[in-house]
Amino acid sequence: MSSSAHSNGDAKHGARPTAILHRTPSLPPVASSAEGIYVTLSDGTKIIDAVGGAAVACIGNGHPVVKQAIKDQVDKVSYVYNMQLSNEPAEALAHNLIASSKGAFDLVGFVSGGSEAMEGVIKTARQYFYETGQGQRVNFIARQLSFHGNTLATLSLAYHPTRRAPYAALLNTDNFHHVSPAYAARFKGKDETEEQYVERLRKELEDKFLELGPDTVIGFVAETVVGATTGVVAAPKGYFKAMKSVCDKYGALFILDEVMSGMGRMGTLHAWESFGDGVSPDLQAVAKGLGGGYASIGAVLISKRVAEGLQAGSGYWKHGHTYQAHPISCAAALAVQKVIADEKLFENVAVQGPRLESQLRARLTGPNARAAPFVWDVRGGGAWWAVEFDFDNEAAKAKAKGYEGKTFGTDVQAKALENGLVIMGFTGGSSLDGLKGSHLMLSPAYNITAEEVDKIVDIFVKSIEQVLAENGL
């Protein structure tokens, strides 16, 4: 072992040397091969990925159409630099994204992932105002309990205290501002109607515009459906219409982050079509479901308004990275989008999503469900579902025998992995300080079968019940 390599490991998979600075406290198992939602580990164990990595592998691993498209592209052009040459799959993918957006977008910029897409959105929005004679616009307004990426600008834009903590001293608090999340299950007043809650949030946004100076605001930014921080939380009906009305009133941009929720995850190509009042944004970031994990890719989708502003200005994107519009990534993403369309996978999601939901509700909240006293919410849409737990409310406390469930989300994730199921478990999504709450997330491939849904639910529920039992519940 070299002096820099170290050894750590978990109970099941044992210690091994590694020179990677891993993102996990214990050493993650190594994947050796994968097919569909099944992953075989280096010790031969076969497990199921019920969350597509991180809501990425939307058609599973090893799809023959995508494999062939990647091989064909390697044979044609593996790399050209986008400041010198464009390439065929990038041009074709851009046309595909415009054609499928029903008029919402006019231009596309390609990047290598979600954080880069959001960074690109921030800079494109600024470029738009810089080039259209409104250089005084320097402020973004986003939301608490949001996640927009792991670069310094996207961490500044988003707001989740524990995720920001190590970097807080470096974050920009001059240009990035925050308003309340749209999370009715936690933050709507008991006596407030949904309409009143939406109006309160609309007014809060307008007040923030007025406080900053309305003509200094570049835009309002939101995840159409909130992902990692709170766990598949959709906004109340009418919320996005209301927020867009404030942006329109003051000439600012309405911006959506669909890195996780977009490209079919909610059962429609764009999440705003089904979960965003049908309101298309001025700028939008997409990533995970675009390439389905076959290659690193993200995109900035640009509306006619912004496209025309940029075309009348410099006429080109000032924002650049070396791997933008990578030919192999674009060929892979184009093939993934073709598979989704050709195999009519949204139709499959429309069947398997409700199957997953009804089984989760029955097995976790039904009269004989062990977990029922602690399940706060089962929610989601399309191929994206979450269960939020609460050991802290009055009813749950009475049954929790002192168990506070502080690490319940991550404990269940670890237990599920032991049981052969990859899920995502999180803590800290139910309070603004990011210190309370546990939620578990499932985001299977869009081509999942009924039998696979059943298998996932079995292992998922078993893992939850085991962690409860281990804590005396």
Ligand SMILES: Cc1ncc(COP(=O)(O)O)c(C=O)c1O
């Ligand atoms: C809503 C949202 N935006 C941005 C990102 C960052 O994407 P990436 O991890 O590809 O940089 C994520 C990642 O989970 C996300 O969920």
